[in-house]
Amino acid sequence: MFLINCPFCGVRDQSEFSSGGEAHIVRPKQPTELSDDEWAEYLFMRKNIKGIQFERWNHAHGCRKWFNVVRDTSNDKILSVYKMGEKPPVNYK
Amino acid sequence: MKNKYSVFSLIKNALSQHENWQQAWGNPEPKKDYDAIIVGGGGHGLATAYYLAKKHNLKNIAVLEKGWIGGGNTGRNTTIIRSNYLWDASAGLYDHALKLWENLSQELNYNVMFSQRGVMNLAHNLQDVRDLKRRTHANRLNGIDAVWLNTEEVKKFCPIINTSPNIRYPVLGGTLQRRAGTARHDAVAWGYARGASDMGVDIIQNCEVKGIKRTGDKVEGLETTKGFIKTNKIGVVAAGHSSVIANMAGLKLPLESKPLQALVSEPVKPIIDTVVMSNAVHAYVSQSDKGELVIGAGTDSYVSYTQRGSHNIVEETLKAILELYPIFSRMKMLRQWGGIVDICPDASPIISKTNIKGLYFNCGWGTGGFKATPGSGDLFAHTIANDEPHKLNAAFNLNRFVSGDLVDEHGAAAVAH
Numbered sequence: 001m002f003l004i005n006c007p008f009c010g011v012r013d014q015s016e017f018s019s020g021g022e023a024h025i026v027r028p029k030q031p032t033e034l035s036d037d038e039w040a041e042y043l044f045m046r047k048n049i050k051g052i053q054f055e056r057w058n059h060a061h062g063c064r065k066w067f068n069v070v071r072d073t074s075n076d077k078i079l080s081v082y083k084m085g086e087k088p089p090v091n092y093k
Numbered sequence: 094m095k096n097k098y099s100v101f102s103l104i105k106n107a108l109s110q111h112e113n114w115q116q117a118w119g120n121p122e123p124k125k126d127y128d129a130i131i132v133g134g135g136g137h138g139l140a141t142a143y144y145l146a147k148k149h150n151l152k153n154i155a156v157l158e159k160g161w162i163g164g165g166n167t168g169r170n171t172t173i174i175r176s177n178y179l180w181d182a183s184a185g186l187y188d189h190a191l192k193l194w195e196n197l198s199q200e201l202n203y204n205v206m207f208s209q210r211g212v213m214n215l216a217h218n219l220q221d222v223r224d225l226k227r228r229t230h231a232n233r234l235n236g237i238d239a240v241w242l243n244t245e246e247v248k249k250f251c252p253i254i255n256t257s258p259n260i261r262y263p264v265l266g267g268t269l270q271r272r273a274g275t276a277r278h279d280a281v282a283w284g285y286a287r288g289a290s291d292m293g294v295d296i297i298q299n300c301e302v303k304g305i306k307r308t309g310d311k312v313e314g315l316e317t318t319k320g321f322i323k324t325n326k327i328g329v330v331a332a333g334h335s336s337v338i339a340n341m342a343g344l345k346l347p348l349e350s351k352p353l354q355a356l357v358s359e360p361v362k363p364i365i366d367t368v369v370m371s372n373a374v375h376a377y378v379s380q381s382d383k384g385e386l387v388i389g390a391g392t393d394s395y396v397s398y399t400q401r402g403s404h405n406i407v408e409e410t411l412k413a414i415l416e417l418y419p420i421f422s423r424m425k426m427l428r429q430w431g432g433i434v435d436i437c438p439d440a441s442p443i444i445s446k447t448n449i450k451g452l453y454f455n456c457g458w459g460t461g462g463f464k465a466t467p468g469s470g471d472l473f474a475h476t477i478a479n480d481e482p483h484k485l486n487a488a489f490n491l492n493r494f495v496s497g498d499l500v501d502e503h504g505a506a507a508v509a510h
Contacts, residue, residue, distance in 0.1 A: 001403040015405040019395035021349065040495040044347035044438050048336035050398045073350075074398050 002076045007083050008063045020056030022046050023068050024088065050074050052092045095291055098202050117283060118290035123297050126323035127155045129477060130315060131330060132302050132338060134158025135167040136278070137455060137462065138330035139285035139296070140470020141477070146292035148471075149478035154294045155324075156286075157317060159301035163282030166332050166462065169400075169432035171355050171377065171389040173368050174464040175212040175273035177232050177239050182488035182500050183441060184235040189485050190468025191272060197467055203284030205276045206382065210367050212273035213242070213250060215417075217262040217373040225268045232270075242267050251367055253420050260416055262374050275368060275379055281466055305342040305452070312342070312451040328453045328477045333398065333433025335456035342449055346456065347438055347494045351392040352402035352431035353460050354410075358424045360384030365418075374413035386424065388414060392434060392460060402431035434459050439493075441500035444473050444486040453477050454491065 005011045028034050028042055047053070053073050058066050070080040070092050080089045096102070096115040106114055129145060131138045134156045145151045156162075174194055176187035198205050216222045225241070232239035247267045248256045256264045286296055297319065304316035305327065314323040329338045333350040360383050370377035370389075377389040390410035393403050407429060415422055437443060437457035442465070444455045455473040458465065472486040482490060488500055 001401070001405075014395075014403065021396070036495045036497075040347075041345075044494040045345040046336070046347065046349055047340075047345065048348050048350055048396060048435075049340075050334065050337050050350075053396060055396070073396050076397055076399050076401075 002078065004057060004069065004078060005081050006059045006062060006065075007067050007081055008065050009059060012059070012062060016059060016061040017057045018060040020058055020066065023054040023056045052079065054088055054092075117287040118296050121295045121297065123155060123157075123295065123300065123317070123319050123322050124153075126314070127295075128153040128324070129326040129328065130154070130322065130324045131156045131328045132315070133165075133330035133332065134162040134282075134286070134296060134298065135165050135330065135332060136163065136281045136285065136466040137332075137458075137469045137473070138328075139282055139289055140466055141328055141330060141455065141473045142294045142296075143285045143289040143292075144471045144474035145478060146289055146294050149474055151478060152293045154289075155322070156289070156294060156296045157300045157302060157315070158296070158298045161298050162286050162296060163279050166432040166434065167278055167282045167466075169355065169430055170278060170463040171379065171387050172275045172278045172463060173212060173273075173370070173377070173379065173389075173461075174207070174276055175270050176237055176464070177212070177214070177228065177268065177270045177273065178502060179228050179231050180500055180502060181235060183502055184232065184237055185485050186442075186468060186472070186489065187465060188235070188237050189471070190465045193467035193471065194276065195272075197276075197281075197284070201284035201288050203280060203287060205280045205284055207274065207276040209272055209274040210379075211250075211269055211271045212368040212370060213247065213267050213269045215247065215254075215267040215369065215371040215373075216265045217371065218265065221373055222265050225266070229268050238270055238272050240269050240271075242269055251365065251369055253365060253418055254369065255417055255419055262413075262416070264417070273368070277382075278463060285470070302338060302341070305338070307342060307449060310448065310450050312449060325451045326453070326477055327451060328455065328473060330455045330473065332456065332458065332462070333435050335435050335454060339454070342447075342452055344447060344449070344452075346443070346454070346491075348435045348457055349396050350398060350433050350435050351395065352397050352399060353392045353434045354390040354402035354407055354429060354431045356388050356390065356407060356426050356429040357381070358386040358388070358421075359427050361386075361424070364420070369417075371413065371417065374417070376410050376413035376417060378414060378418070385427065386421065392436070398433050400431045400433060434462075436460070439499040439501045440503045442469070442489055443491055444469065444476060444482065444489045445491040446476065446480065446482070447491060
């Protein structure tokens with residue numbers, strides 16, 4: 001349970017948002033060329049990091065816009081919020 | 094057994110004020126090398142070590158636990174045991190476990206308080222009715238007991254349920270598995286630990302794995318907080334932390350770790366003598382032998398390792414409980430907690446080899462691993478000892494995410510996700 005600073009609406013309760021999971025997984029440009037292994041990697045395999053994770057959130061009960069969040073999954077602290085299409089902050093590894 | 098528990102040992106120890114009971118399991122320092130190491134001292138990990146020693150004649154085994162045994166999800170679940178899963182592969186897996194449960198107290202000479210009080214799953218809309226009826230038929234074809242109850246029969250079986258047609262999600266019926274029930278979660282971990290320790294398994298607590306050493310595609314040993322330990326067989330049973338361990342070996346798993354919450358009420362006199370689950374409104378409840386209501390809530394939607402969970406999840410569950418059981422409206426909740434569950438995309442577990450020789454994973458049990466504890470240990474031990482899966486866990490391999498041969502139990506298995 002935590003607060004998320006929506007880049008469009010400001011600080012709101014996490015229950016207003018829905019989690020979109022790991023961020024920066026690039027949709028394959030040529031799906032027909034993909035091997036089964038590559039499909040499995042794209043569809044199912046996740047880093048599932050304990051620590052600093054880059055992830056997508058959607059303000060489902062607000063502006064309904066998607067954006068990115070850097071969050072420490074070991075204590076739920078949000079370190080940074082940035083919009084879709086923006087470069088992820090470089091000071092977190 | 095070094096120290097068999099019986100009515101005679103109870104009387105004997107009563108005469109000496111219970112001060113001379115032997116320690117149930119040892120507390121050794123790790124040796125330099127082992128034939129096999131199990132990472133994770135929960136129910137599944139200890140059961141794996143137990144069956145490796147008992148059925149596969151491996152004696153030089155260690156179980157490494159970063160905290161204390163049974164202190165993770167084994168001690169945090171709602172202890173529900175059932176096998177009424179839809180698909181054949183799952184039915185085989187979970188009913189294997191249920192059959193082992195039925196004899197587990199005798200097997201371990203340890204009372205795991207297995208109680209076949211029945212598990213009832215409620216239907217609240219027409220689609221639920223169709224799905225649950227379909228599942229009872231599928232269960233019976235697989236030799237698993239299942240019956241459909243109409244609303245009156247549900248009320249008769251569990252009189253405190255509100256079956257009024259005027260509630261938001263009326264009870265339209267339900268399924269009942271009479272062989273299902275509950276067990277004492279700690280006793281399962283302790284019983285397996287005692288049994289394994291008796292056969293020479295080293296149970297090493299407060300020992301966290303920090304790295305996996307490998308040369309090429311073969312494991313060499315483990316870096317731990319108690320130094321390097323050599324082995325060429327590693328069985329990882331680390332539940333919510335499976336991805337963390339996989340990462341040490343350069344592997345990625347199809348898992349997401351999320352908090353799952355449960356709560357218990359103040360203890361009251363016996364009021365509900367079965368387990369009632371409801372997927373649609375997401376509430377399940379049973380009563381412990383101490384008299385507490387044991388209530389299971391849902392998972393959070395995001396990855397987290399915090400063992401807390403969000404308040405709104407608990408609120409939703411308690412709302413549903415109050416509508417179904419108005420009699421509980423003045424109950425006070427005593428404790429609430431979270432456990433970190435590792436969820437697979439198809440809501441089925443992974444009991445599998447990996448492409449690294451000597452590295453095995455038993456994970457992905459998600460929100461319902463406790464019921465499988467004995468079966469999971471037995472089949473994982475088989476997989477590690479023979480370097481090949483048993484036919485009951487062959488479908489639960491890691492490669493199914495590449496081949497597409499998923500065991501899709503989401504929503505199909507009476508699972509309250």
